[in-house]
Amino acid sequence: MEVIEPDRAFIVRCVIDFNQQPVDWERDISAAFACLGQMQTPHRWNRAGTPALGAWLVAVRDHLENRQPIDLTRDMPPGVTRKPVAEGQLSRIRANTCRYCCCATEETVIAIHKGTQDYKFKCYALAKTVGGRFSSIEEIEGKAVFSFIGKYEKAGTKQQRLKEIIRFAGDCMTAVNISLPATTLRGELANIQDNTRNPLAAKAANAYLADPTSSTTAEFLSALKTIDEIKITRADLFSRVTGILRKHVLHPQLTLGQIAEKYHAEFRYKGRPSGRRKLIGTTLLVKGLEFDHAIVLDADSLSRKELYVAITRGAKSLTIISSFPVLNPYD
Numbered sequence: 001m002e003v004i005e006p007d008r009a010f011i012v013r014c015v016i017d018f019n020q021q022p023v024d025w026e027r028d029i030s031a032a033f034a035c036l037g038q039m040q041t042p043h044r045w046n047r048a049g050t051p052a053l054g055a056w057l058v059a060v061r062d063h064l065e066n067r068q069p070i071d072l073t074r075d076m077p078p079g080v081t082r083k084p085v086a087e088g089q090l091s092r093i094r095a096n097t098c099r100y101c102c103c104a105t106e107e108t109v110i111a112i113h114k115g116t117q118d119y120k121f122k123c124y125a126l127a128k129t130v131g132g133r134f135s136s137i138e139e140i141e142g143k144a145v146f147s148f149i150g151k152y153e154k155a156g157t158k159q160q161r162l163k164e165i166i167r168f169a170g171d172c173m174t175a176v177n178i179s180l181p182a183t184t185l186r187g188e189l190a191n192i193q194d195n196t197r198n199p200l201a202a203k204a205a206n207a208y209l210a211d212p213t214s215s216t217t218a219e220f221l222s223a224l225k226t227i228d229e230i231k232i233t234r235a236d237l238f239s240r241v242t243g244i245l246r247k248h249v250l251h252p253q254l255t256l257g258q259i260a261e262k263y264h265a266e267f268r269y270k271g272r273p274s275g276r277r278k279l280i281g282t283t284l285l286v287k288g289l290e291f292d293h294a295i296v297l298d299a300d301s302l303s304r305k306e307l308y309v310a311i312t313r314g315a316k317s318l319t320i321i322s323s324f325p326v327l328n329p330y331d
Contacts, residue, residue: 047315050078050079053316056077059075064308069326073326079317080319081318081319083322084322085321090321094297095130097111101278101293106277110280110281110314111126111278111279111280112281112294112296112309113126113281113282113283113297114282115282115283123280124171132173133278135233135236135279136234136236137281137282138234144237148164148171152168153256159186159209162209165220168241171234173234178229179230181202184205189206190206192206200226201223201227217245235276244256244263279291283302283306292317293314293316294310294313294314294318295321296321299321299327300323303331307329
């Protein structure tokens, strides 16, 4: 994936400001360095065949820099759509916009939330609401990975560990609890009969209880993936944990926690794999990433910098969900 073009000083401020205000741009940068020019040509959009969208974004960027409102009722180019929201309908509009998002098979889509902690959980919830059509992006630090590993290692018995595995699966997938026998959910051996719910997954859980290893854990999680009703909503998280389990199989002399640390060190170096083509993430997690289509899930909630990051992710189309036809983002 190519690096996003340096789009004037405004985008540089967006990239370096992680809500910690490490520098004052005007005092520390502009006052000390001469401006060598400003980029005005939206090359990425020109290459994508959407020059009008690129030109509109240049104009919007200027409005944002000058703290001017963004009017979504006029001069909208092809490829930009506003989804109006009536009172109390925001969640439904978000879900339906993602659920019925249509694009070519090879194209990519990003749905974007605000970059605060509570909105990370909204990303997870929305991915489940739309039945796994979108998968949420995880933070590089892997807090959820290490949280699961810690709980798993602290569990005192294999029954408790199986329940932790099932809880983890429920965090990453839809319909886990309704797809397994009640005995399996309790961490107990299931009596496999003709009417047993999803017997292959139940057998994999029994195999784990008989031999609680990283190998049987990975096999149980893989068995869950084969169930029609189950859809993965946090593919990034699921992939990291199964990768750790496979690595532990190769290095059983180490603890699972030690393997997780090694795996994550490599993960940071290699970077996040592209994986799914339809993703949900926060503005903080999608900075610098490029997609064919972008959906801004709640434009009214975004600051100037967050709004700029969100609207410049998609090269071919942009959908803006907003209660107000004129946006007045805060600083």
